[in-house]
Amino acid sequence: MPVLEVRDVGKVFPGVIALGGVTLNIEQGEVRGLIGPNGAGKSTLITTIMGVHRPDSGSIWFRGEDISRMHIWDRVRKGLNATHQTALYVPELSIRRHIELGIMVNGFPATDVMLIAETVGLEGEMDENPDVLSALGAKKLEIAKALSTRPSFIMLDECFAGLSFEEGMEVIEIIRKIAEERQLTVLVVDHNLALVERVAHVTTVIDRGVVIAEGTFEELFSNQDVVDAYMG
Amino acid sequence: MSRDSVRWAATFVALTLAAVLFRADISFVISATFFAIFAMSWSFFTSYSGYLNLGHVIFIGMGGYTSAILNYHLDWPMPVSIVIGSIVGTLLGWLYLNPIHKRVSGLSFEMVSFLSIIALTNLVLSGYARPLTNGDLGLSPLDGIFSTLGFAIGIAALLCLFGYGYSRFLSSNSGKIVDFARESQDIVRTAGADPHRYTGRLLLLSGLLASTGGALYVHYSGAAVVSNTFELAFMIRIVVIAIIGGRFSLYGSIVGAYFVVFAGFLLKPVVSSHIEFLIIYGLGFAIYFLWPKGLISILEVAIRRVVPGRKSVQ
Ligand SMILES: Nc1ncnc2c1ncn2[C@@H]1O[C@H](COP(=O)(O)OP(=O)(O)O)[C@@H](O)[C@H]1O
Numbered sequence: 160m161p162v163l164e165v166r167d168v169g170k171v172f173p174g175v176i177a178l179g180g181v182t183l184n185i186e187q188g189e190v191r192g193l194i195g196p197n198g199a200g201k202s203t204l205i206t207t208i209m210g211v212h213r214p215d216s217g218s219i220w221f222r223g224e225d226i227s228r229m230h231i232w233d234r235v236r237k238g239l240n241a242t243h244q245t246a247l248y249v250p251e252l253s254i255r256r257h258i259e260l261g262i263m264v265n266g267f268p269a270t271d272v273m274l275i276a277e278t279v280g281l282e283g284e285m286d287e288n289p290d291v292l293s294a295l296g297a298k299k300l301e302i303a304k305a306l307s308t309r310p311s312f313i314m315l316d317e318c319f320a321g322l323s324f325e326e327g328m329e330v331i332e333i334i335r336k337i338a339e340e341r342q343l344t345v346l347v348v349d350h351n352l353a354l355v356e357r358v359a360h361v362t363t364v365i366d367r368g369v370v371i372a373e374g375t376f377e378e379l380f381s382n383q384d385v386v387d388a389y390m391g
Numbered sequence: 392m393s394r395d396s397v398r399w400a401a402t403f404v405a406l407t408l409a410a411v412l413f414r415a416d417i418s419f420v421i422s423a424t425f426f427a428i429f430a431m432s433w434s435f436f437t438s439y440s441g442y443l444n445l446g447h448v449i450f451i452g453m454g455g456y457t458s459a460i461l462n463y464h465l466d467w468p469m470p471v472s473i474v475i476g477s478i479v480g481t482l483l484g485w486l487y488l489n490p491i492h493k494r495v496s497g498l499s500f501e502m503v504s505f506l507s508i509i510a511l512t513n514l515v516l517s518g519y520a521r522p523l524t525n526g527d528l529g530l531s532p533l534d535g536i537f538s539t540l541g542f543a544i545g546i547a548a549l550l551c552l553f554g555y556g557y558s559r560f561l562s563s564n565s566g567k568i569v570d571f572a573r574e575s576q577d578i579v580r581t582a583g584a585d586p587h588r589y590t591g592r593l594l595l596l597s598g599l600l601a602s603t604g605g606a607l608y609v610h611y612s613g614a615a616v617v618s619n620t621f622e623l624a625f626m627i628r629i630v631v632i633a634i635i636g637g638r639f640s641l642y643g644s645i646v647g648a649y650f651v652v653f654a655g656f657l658l659k660p661v662v663s664s665h666i667e668f669l670i671i672y673g674l675g676f677a678i679y680f681l682w683p684k685g686l687i688s689i690l691e692v693a694i695r696r697v698v699p700g701r702k703s704v705q
């Protein structure tokens with residue numbers, strides 16, 4: 160049984176069909192890629208899975224349970240979490256406090272703070288405020304915040320955006336590490352195909368709110384629809 | 392002893408000294424302490440939750456009127472009326488404002504809370520409520536609390552006890568979660584919690600002190616009328632006091648209340664009440680303009696000069 164099942168989910172914003180019936184199954188332990196042109200609906204898919212929006216149609220199942228109508232915080236407590244396309248933080252509060260938040264809320268041991276900081280490589284900047292972070296640092300903080308709630312499934316939106324190739328490789332190392340050490344299932348969303356290819360087992364392509372292909376990169380780019388979506 | 396307990400004990404000692412020193416004019420001391428209670432309970436919710444609550448007097452009025460109704464209509468003994476009034480007022484206010492704060496934020500909350508007190512004032516004065524509230528005559532006479540040194544010290548103790556409790560809440564885990572909720576509800580949601588659970592607790596604690604203060608205040612005033620409970624002017628006075636004193640500090644409300652009440656004490660013999668308010672609020676505005684963190688921020692600098700190495704007052 161898949162960890163996450165997105166069943167024919169539709170989401171309409173005024174004047175835009177952001178998701179036009181998306182179906183997606185992700186298996187335990189998988190690192191799945193999700194690619195698609197700008198405005199394809201990738202972020203909307205993540206925020207709908209998280210519960211920021213209610214789907215207009217279809218349903219979302221997590222570990223065999225319909226979570227479509229659950230609050231965000233209940234989904235988080237079930238083991239779901241995501242990073243944000245634009246880092247979400249409070250500039251006046253330290254990085255340590257950001258990581259502590261999820262730990263405090265869920266009553267996890269305080270030792271989690273340093274473990275997470277070491278996993279993402281923020282242990283040297285714990286008492287700084289998030290404003291001082293580089294683009295890479297901000298991605299790390301997003302991942303750290305998501306890890307603080309001890310998720311079993313994590314979605315990383317635009318996880319390489321604004322990073323150099325080397326920095327992207329550093330994020331990939333973190334993804335590999337968390338997938339392995341924490342038995343996390345991961346959905347990696349980005350534009351940078353070269354980087355997604357390096358980390359994802361299988362990749363899904365969406366365009367204009369619908370899934371147009373799924374497979375390894377080799378399979379995908381022998382598919383004319385995918386090539387058209389990216390060229391057109 | 393924790394830093395908070397030392398500070399609040401020191402505050403209590405200072406207020407007691409002020410009461411003893413000014414015992415010839417003890418009613419001013421008591422009045423200042425009441426306003427400190429109202430302003431501190433207001434700013435505890437408003438400053439730390441990020442919701443501007445213009446309906447705080449709902450707690451004061453519900454507490455005050457409940458106690459007054461029990462005492463006036465049913466002849467319940469005053470202490471019992473006050474205790475029941477405090478509890479009922481807290482619950483009624485909270486059951487009303489808590490769902491609203493969950494549904495609307497920002498300007499909408501301000502508008503709804505503001506319109507609520509206008510509506511409540513009119514309801515209390517209306518024919519429907521008159522059998523219960525006596526309309527604009529108010530409920531009077533009530534069993535009274537007298538202006539004594541003992542009472543002045545008693546409510547100073549109430550103020551400082553809540554001040555201490557509030558400080559402890561703010562430095563607890565719940566307080567740390569509120570620090571995030573104030574700036575971004577989403578960050579708390581994605582951490583796995585409903586932010587309103589925490590801001591709702593702030594509201595409840597804010598209401599408990601306000602409602603207790605309101606129940607005591609009507610008996611101290613000898614009457615429950617809209618002008619010492621639900622009225623907009625009363626609400627504004629509370630907000631102005633908190634802002635002048637410094638609304639991001641619990642101690643700021645005490646400084647603001649003593650400043651405004653004692654400025655009134657000095658001006659009253661000299662000028663008319665309109666001029667008095669003009670001067671006090673004008674002064675308050677100037678202070679706010681020059682030191683947006685209020686009088687407490689000036690005081691802090693002074694304290695730090697006298698007691699070196701002291702960290703800023705929360
Ligand atoms: N909150 C919103 N309100 C209105 N339209 C939105 C909103 N979020 C996304 N959209 C629209 O939905 C479409 C999909 O957007 P998005 O999911 O952000 O795409 P992607 O992440 O793949 O770039 C776009 O046309 C975008 O303008």
Ligand SMILES: [Mg+2]
Nearest residue numbers: 201202244317
């Ligand atoms: Mg996006």
